[in-house]
Amino acid sequence: MAEPTTRQTRPGVLPVGEPLTAVRTRAAVRGERATPGVPAARRRRRGGRHGSHVLAHVVLATGGFVMAFPFLWQLVMSLSTNAEVQSVTPTFWPAELRWENYAAVFDRLPFLDQLRTSVSITAIRTIAQILFCTLAGYAFARMRFRGRSLLLGLVLSILMVPSQAYLLSQYQIVQGLGLLNTVGGLVLPGLFSAFGTFLMRTAFAAMPEELEEAARLDGADQWQVFWKIMLPLARPTISVLAITSVLWSWNELLWPLVVSSYSERMPLSAGLATLISDRTTDYPVVMAASLLAMAPVLLLFVVLQRRVIDGLASSGLK
Amino acid sequence: MASPTSAPGRWRAAGAPADEGGRRRPLRRDGAWPLLFAGPLVTGIAVFYLWPVVQTAWFSLTTSEVFGGSTFSGLDNYRELFADPLLYRSLANTLVYTGVVLLGIPIALYLASLLNLPGLRFASFYRVLYFLPYVAMPTAVAMVWRVIYNGDFGLVNHVLGLVGIEGPYWISTPGAAILAVSVVGLWSSLGFSMIVVAAGLKNIPPEYYEAAELDGASRFRQFRSITVPLLAPTIFFLLVVTVIASFQLFDLLYAILGNANPALSQSMSLVYFFYQEGFVSNDKGYAAAIAMVIFAIIGLTTALQFRLQRRWAQGG
Incomplete structure (x- = not known):
């Protein structure tokens, strides 16, 4: 249960042509441990697939955008007018950022x-x-x-x-x-x-x-x-x-x-x-309220990311 | 999901040092300490969990009277329940949801294998991104999905309109509603599956792949002969956890559909059906019978898991 926070990653994590120290620092930031002294041959073999890494980044970033999109969309809507939210052609950027929607959350x-x-x-x-x-x-x-x-x-x-x-x-x-x-x-x-x-x-x-x-x-x-x-x-x-x-x-x-x-x-x-079951729906205010409601936990998660992810994954329960 | 370690094992472990101070041991029977330490929790669990389960089982055999009170009615609730089309409707909806969410496991397997590529940059950034929906408050994310699915000005129908398809009113059309919610369920659980698979992948010693590569095994062959068999217990664990969690579908459904939805009665999950009967219609006996059915389904799933897991452990 109490897994060590730094986990030995596969050897050969080092990309080719990078000074070892720089790599090690970055790995340390990520909380991983680089393995120094990996034979050059192996390093080349692993690192040599940079082409496939590009593909991996394309796939992961596209997927990541899909994952994050609802949150971004929520943010955009929370700064729009109700008419902009309900317009048939979607407004991807409001004409004017209406921060007062957030004040309305507390008032209304x-x-x-x-x-x-x-x-x-x-x-x-x-x-x-x-x-x-x-x-x-x-x-x-x-x-x-x-x-x-x-x-x-x-x-x-x-x-x-x-x-x-x-x-x-x-x-x-x-x-x-x-x-x-x-x-x-x-x-x-x-x-x-x-x-x-x-x-x-x-x-x-x-x-x-x-x-x-x-x-x-x-x-x-x-x-x-x-x-x-x-x-x-x-x-x-x-x-x-x-x-x-x-x-x-x-x-x-x-x-x-x-x-x-x-x-x-x-x-x-x-x-x-x-x-939302109320008929008079002021969408921007609802979006602002739900973002504010999620914010504390999401913030906590981003700060403690590794601990939360490992903890939840190892416990297998929400 | 380790099965509770049996007490004998613990005794044996404690037995070794006992030989040196054998006489001191019996004195340290811990006296009143265990009562102090475990007492509050055990009392709480007994009063607020164990007894309620017994009581709910009893409720399921009673019928509530109009003016309060209830009378014993044997298996009437169950008879009525098994003849109720809503039970089968909600079971079917729950199964649809479970099926769609399970589709996330192969996707997670693919994404996790990318995430585990040696030397991949931004890996922890991706992890956070994919995990975000899993920790976000379901009712809060439901708000945005309601708008995305809106029949008149929702993004989904806008995009469908661009390719000439007229999308339905997703949330208020029976059939479409449960699909819409299922996709949100898939979205919110994908990150969890991905992290679990990634952890499983990391536990496979890289030497296996290196040896296979030296032997000239293709990527596909490596995947089939190393990854699949060594990852099977992880996938199985994930399968069970996902099924059990999916059978608990309530929050997303409640918050996305709203309680004034014309499609609601056709789109309920088992837990929603339970909530509806128990706390909206206030039919305690009937709701208790639904609860017992859910309990039985979860119980069977768990029993199956334990049995298969043991076979796994023995068979290697």
């Missing part, structure tokens, strides 16, 4: 309320998941107690259950507690994560026992061993857990839709979805 929509809700649920859930899952993951990996494997099995069994199988009943519980339309109701089931427990247990189980033993011989108690020795070692996995939790809490739609009935009480994900 309950955007700030929704943003506050989104931030709250994301923060509360992430902190709670880290707390509960780390503690439980450690207990399941390293402590001995009766019923451990049974309890672990029960917790992990939830991973195979689709959320519909508990949603109706979760709703009843939250309703019974009088928490509909509150942040409490929005976060409640999501405070606990079977996936996070699985993630943390795997990480702790892979750590060497000797460290713990040594600390214990020095008179550390269970809490000190956990807090001072094991937790710092688990930091990379905790960051994977944090990333998955943030993404999921920020983007999730079904649960917020179910437990909140006024748009002022919804997080952004649900709030945006109800926005």
Whole structure:
């Protein structure tokens, strides 16, 4: 799970005719490790296919443009007038950039309320998941107690259950507690994560026992061993857990839709979805709002790209 | 997707150092610590996940009364459900969506092989670009896709118009709507598939290719005899994860179609059907029965995966 961030790439990464240092720096920037001292023959063989690399760039860049296009289009529309958005021949560049559409998001929509809700649920859930899952993951990996494997099995069994199988009943519980339309109701089931427990247990189980033993011989108690020795070692996995939790809490739609009935009480994900069902659609403002809603997570992703990609790809779950 | 390590293995691992301090061990049964550490999470999972599953299974055997309360009605919900054309409609839509999204895997395989070319510049830039839709909020990207698919001023129909085709009202035409959503699903999951395949490709030792090349094997032969067999477990994992995720289709469908759509009842996915019955029509028993059907489908897929994976591990 905790993969090293720098991964040995295939040898022969060096393009021909470039000074070695320059290449190595660029590779280092990309987070890859160049292999110095690759035999010249091999270098030539690999690097010799520059023609095919051109083709690769053409294909990848075209595909990349298709991937990015909806975002760019959204940006263009968010700066247009409603008439430009709805003109039959598409306006690829608005006559005038209307930044006031972004101000309108805050004036005309309950955007700030929704943003506050989104931030709250994301923060509360992430902190709670880290707390509960780390503690439980450690207990399941390293402590001995009766019923451990049974309890672990029960917790992990939830991973195979689709959320519909508990949603109706979760709703009843939250309703019974009088928490509909509150942040409490929005976060409640999501405070606990079977996936996070699985993630943390795997990480702790892979750590060497000797460290713990040594600390214990020095008179550390269970809490000190956990807090001072094991937790710092688990930091990379905790960051994977944090990333998955943030993404999921920020983007999730079904649960917020179910437990909140006024748009002022919804997080952004649900709030945006109800926005379009209104008949009076001011497209530019809707586009600006959705870009703003996505922005924090996309920014986080661009900053932490490698960690997010590797974390999500290795966990296999969103 | 490692299966949970069984407790005996863990005991054996712990057994080795126990010999030196055998007498100290029993004292360190950890006392109340496990309760403190695992207690909160286990309680939370039990109350908010495990018990609800049991309760939902029970709901599926009851019928809600008009004035609140519910009565036991045996398998009535299931009988009604299996005679309901909407179940088959929504199952078919879910399968169409799954099928289209699965088309992304071969595309991802091709793109990942390009991405893994030795010495390719901007590789991490491409990774970010392709991964962007996967992390973006589904309801937010749905907004732009709604406009792109718009029948009157959407880009898709504009482009089709340039080559003389009059496109349908994608979002409000039954049949076209689920296809439109599927393409968005493909778009948003492609990056994930690509990264998973790229990681699988990176794990194939380059020496294999070098040896094959020395032996004069063609590119195609290398692909067939090295890449395909060594990548098979990765592809299989991806297949299972994609199918399970596709069966959860809700967000994109809900946000792209909107809830005042004339094509909605013909375009629902299984999860949408569940949501509609459970939270719009408030028919708890019926929705619970749908949930159990989804549960069974996911359960069968997972069981199949475990079985095949074990065979893989044994057969090498």
